[in-house]
Amino acid sequence: MGNINAVVNFETADDGRIAVISLDNPPVNALGHALRSGLVAAIERARDDHAVAAVMLIGTARAFSAGADISEFGKPRKPPSLIDIVALLDTLAKPVVAAISGLALGGGFELALGCHYRVATQSARVGLPEVKLGLLPGAGGTQRLPRLIGAEAAAEIIIGGDPVPAAKALALGAIDAVLEGDFRAKALDFTRAKAAAGGKPPRARDREDKLAPAKADPALLDRVGEKLLRRVKGLPAPKACLDAVRAAVNLAFDEGQKKELALFMELLTSPESKAQRHVFFAEREAAKLPDMPASVKEKPIHRAVVIGAGTMGGGIAMCFANAGIPVRVIETEQAALTRGLDRVAENYRIAISRGSLTEAEMDKRMAQISGTIDFGAVAEGDVVIEAVFEEMDLKRRIFADIDRLAKPGALLASNTSTLDINEIARATKRPEDVLGMHFFSPANVMRLLEIVRASKTSFEALATALSIGRRIGKVTSVVGVCDGFVGNRMLARRTTQAEMLLLEGALPWDVDAAVLAFGFPMGPFAMGDLAGLDVGWRIRKARGVKAAISDTLCEAGRFGQKTGAGYYRYEPGSRTPNPDPEVEKIILATSERLGIKRRRIGAEEITERMMYPMINEGARILEERMAMRASDIDIIWIYGYGWPVWRGGPMFYADQVGLSHIRDRLAHYAANSTDKMLTPAPWLEKLAAEGKGFASLPVQTIAV
Ligand SMILES: NC(=O)c1ccc[n+]([C@@H]2O[C@H](COP(=O)([O-])OP(=O)(O)OC[C@H]3O[C@@H](n4cnc5c(N)ncnc54)[C@H](O)[C@@H]3O)[C@@H](O)[C@H]2O)c1
Structure with missing residues (x-):
């Protein structure tokens, strides 16, 4: 005073x-x-x-x-x-x-x-x-x-x-x-x-x-x-x-x-500043859990264990090492472990060559990471994060083993993108300690961390995961258990529409150009090529679903950048996407094969069909209480998917456009499409009818 x-x-x-x-x-x-x-x-x-x-x-x-x-x-x-x-x-x-x-x-x-x-x-x-x-x-x-x-x-x-x-x-x-x-x-x-x-x-x-x-x-x-x-x-x-x-x-x-x-x-008074200030507050809100009792304390975290040294495991280990937290990486065989740790070192070396890291700092960080093929090392972790192949049986087996070996009270997390965390938790006798920690690729770079709250997850576990997120410099948002959680679930709506646009008359570069013009750093097809088209292909095959054009490209061995060709063509050693007449031919032939009469599709329609179906899915996510706030969805899209910050995130953007307009456009597209998910969601209908926006919705608890 x-x-x-x-x-x-x-x-x-x-x-x-x-x-x-x-x-x-x-x-x-x-x-x-x-x-x-x-x-x-x-x-x-x-x-x-x-x-x-x-x-x-x-x-x-x-x-x-x-x-x-x-x-x-x-x-x-x-x-x-x-x-x-x-x-x-x-x-x-x-x-x-x-x-x-x-x-x-x-x-x-x-x-x-x-x-x-x-x-x-x-x-x-x-x-x-x-x-x-x-x-x-x-x-x-x-x-x-x-x-x-x-x-x-x-x-x-x-x-x-x-x-x-x-x-x-x-x-x-x-x-x-x-x-x-x-x-x-x-x-x-x-x-x-x-x-x-x-x-x-x-x-x-x-x-x-x-x-x-x-x-x-x-x-x-x-x-x-x-x-x-x-x-x-x-x-x-x-x-x-x-x-x-x-x-x-x-x-x-x-x-x-x-x-x-x-x-x-x-x-x-500019719309850009209004959006950016929204994001500033939204980011701080996203880390709060409205139903968390004030008495809940996070558990101390001195050591982390990451299972799997693949793309994600290596990146997650780097997050801990960068924050000065010692981390053990467990693999099944020495060769995979060496490969994984080599890739981590390579990532640090790239940072050095760009001038963003010193040799001494790299040595310090590498010293925090140690690998082993002894699964018993799970016992060392105050937090154990699983990042193995995306297979339920494998994950259940691993969590049963973790349960036998991990310290009492250790936080047990899965990095799964699509699997049911409740089922994974049931493989243990301590489901209260289990949750999802969904990192985004590359895990050491992307700021977003979705924390997935399962039905038995304790507040202590959630508080600990939020605190880890803070320590390793992530922006966190707690979400519920559903297919794709929040981010990927919305992305799936965009992916469906992107493929349909190609079948109806657009070309990949038209779609990407519209999404880039909106302010994303990359369009969906260039992004698909970067991530690898085979990933989605494998998932679709397992689920028995089809994506005519993407499937055809994969069947032709066009997996994206890694094979020099996907939706685009790539010169050796270059990441620059070049429009490819070969792809145009494949697309035209596919439309014809499916009996679809192609038409000219303008940038405005492309933009609407890229953004509005995601907003619609956001409304469903809120109705199901898979997200606590509309602004959490904004944060997820800004920090996980490159939504332009000056547009404030999808739900904020929707409010600026006006929900009745979005409802009308979705209804229009739904009437002319086989994609039933375009039908305006009940909460979008309701808010639009009341002349309100998503910002008017009160904060809610995650449904468990
Ligand atoms: N790649 C992405 O963009 C991404 C993003 C978010 C989440 N995820 C999820 O992260 C997980 C890992 O994905 P990834 O892309 O890193 O896969 P990956 O194939 O690159 O790596 C998986 C690693 O796990 C190892 N492994 C398999 N069984 C093991 C076991 N029993 N013990 C120890 N290690 C074992 C493998 O040897 C491999 O190195 C998956 O659940 C995936 O859905 C992936």
């Missing part, structure tokens, strides 16, 4: 010569109204106290400030604003030092940029991540940072949005010193030295020297923009960030700040 207000404290050191203003608004010093007004009062007090010669602003160990309180977004903001606070700092004739430990992000970093000096701990990170919410730093950040570090470096930080480690920030000139040891005492020494030095304290707004290269070369920022905006083409926020930096170069400070604010206000 502070003495200015609940979250701000004012004290003095050196017989009143140094004012120390502490920010204490846990967990991360979000700049909510209380913190802002407390800061103004404290800064004014320091200004008006004649004994005070210098001021230090300091946060907590975790954060100087992680930025705006985004729960205030969309509401009228009560003054003072952050701009007011920084303007107040600009009027001070006494040096103000920002002492940064932990994070100084967004508005938090803008506050620090408004101070005359910045010092930081070694582990501190600073940055301006607003672009990730479809915004730009709107409290002078785009004007002050270029003046401190130059326009090019500032554009990279502002458009990239990633946090910058203290050492790099120091090298660039964004901070003045990195202090080791007792941080508070050292920062106080720094402040004391500045007080003693006297003179007019330096303001970022007055600096011009670092802007010189961009002023001398007007095309510099065009080139920077070309490089940085390529991957985010068409998005308004990154472009506005660049425009704001340009304003810093070309306009006087106050004019530049006006421009920044105007750009910020435009972005605030």
Whole structure:
């Protein structure tokens, strides 16, 4: 409890010569109204106290400030604003030092940029991540940072949005010193030295020297923009960030700040920013279980065991190793084990060659992973994750063995994509410890982890799985037991329609182009080629279902990239898909064989038939209580399947389009199709009739 207000404290050191203003608004010093007004009062007090010669602003160990309180977004903001606070700092004739430990992000970093000096701990990170919410730093950040570090470096930080480690920030000139040891005492020494030095304290707004290269070369920022905006083409926020930096170069400070604010206000009402802010909140919500009693504690996890060193097992082992958790990988034979571990090492080597990992770090991570062909090693795991072939009998046998060997209370998880976790759990005498941990390929890269809650799964097991997810850097969502769980179940609807589009008149590259234009990184057919068409073929054969075109391609040995041909043709060693006349011939012949009269299909129809059936399935998933929230489905699609974040996920997107439109279009397509799944789902019908959206649905518990 502070003495200015609940979250701000004012004290003095050196017989009143140094004012120390502490920010204490846990967990991360979000700049909510209380913190802002407390800061103004404290800064004014320091200004008006004649004994005070210098001021230090300091946060907590975790954060100087992680930025705006985004729960205030969309509401009228009560003054003072952050701009007011920084303007107040600009009027001070006494040096103000920002002492940064932990994070100084967004508005938090803008506050620090408004101070005359910045010092930081070694582990501190600073940055301006607003672009990730479809915004730009709107409290002078785009004007002050270029003046401190130059326009090019500032554009990279502002458009990239990633946090910058203290050492790099120091090298660039964004901070003045990195202090080791007792941080508070050292920062106080720094402040004391500045007080003693006297003179007019330096303001970022007055600096011009670092802007010189961009002023001398007007095309510099065009080139920077070309490089940085390529991957985010068409998005308004990154472009506005660049425009704001340009304003810093070309306009006087106050004019530049006006421009920044105007750009910020435009972005605030953009649909992209609305979607990105939805995702920000949805991600945090997804990790919560509404029916979890507060008393439930997760179990400690010191060691993991992964069974199977194939594609998934290796990637899952890497997730644990990357998080510093020792992991045992169990295989049936030495050759398979060696192959699996070699692939893990190869993946790390690729990361080194890309510059994202050091040799030393690789050695450290590899040292966390050890392989064995002794199944008895299961006993070592606090968590055991099974990732063997997708066969129920095999999985049941393995879980019976795990049951005999695993520690009492160990978390027992299967990475199955399609099998019934309840049946797997029944192979053990401890079904309360069993759940699904459905990773996505490549498991060490994809952020999504679906946690599958079976009928007997305990809250303790769920809490433990959620906590593991957090530790290994995954975005988690708890889902129910059903075919394909949430993500793949919806994907199946898209896959059916994709094949039908080909039969009715489209070509793979037409479909992929429409899905790419929507914002996905890849279309369904290029994705199929990447994953391998034989995977689905084998599953279809086992289930006795057909997919005329895909089956024909597989029968011709076209399994995708790995055979140099699938829906596309691939040059040796290249992953670039090339349209293939051979495939067109196969498609045309298949349509004819099935007596389907082909027609021209436009991009709009393709897009609707790719997206709306998935949304329809999402409505069924919610009705069956296989997902807790519509926004969980959004998270699953963004982090597991590359749904464009600026479209907010399928259910959010549906709400923006309007559910009655989606219902009408689905009804139209259903009337002209043999795909019965196109019929509007009851919950879609109901919400559309009531004029509501999926966002109006209350959070629910998973049906077990
Ligand atoms: N590949 C994907 O994209 C993906 C995505 C999510 C989930 N999954 C699921 O993950 C699981 C594994 O898939 P994968 O693609 O890694 O398969 P994979 O064929 O690449 O690997 C399976 C591995 O398990 C090993 N194995 C088989 N029986 C074993 C036993 N008794 N003890 C120890 N090891 C044994 C095999 O030797 C093989 O190395 C499956 O259930 C699959 O449905 C796969």
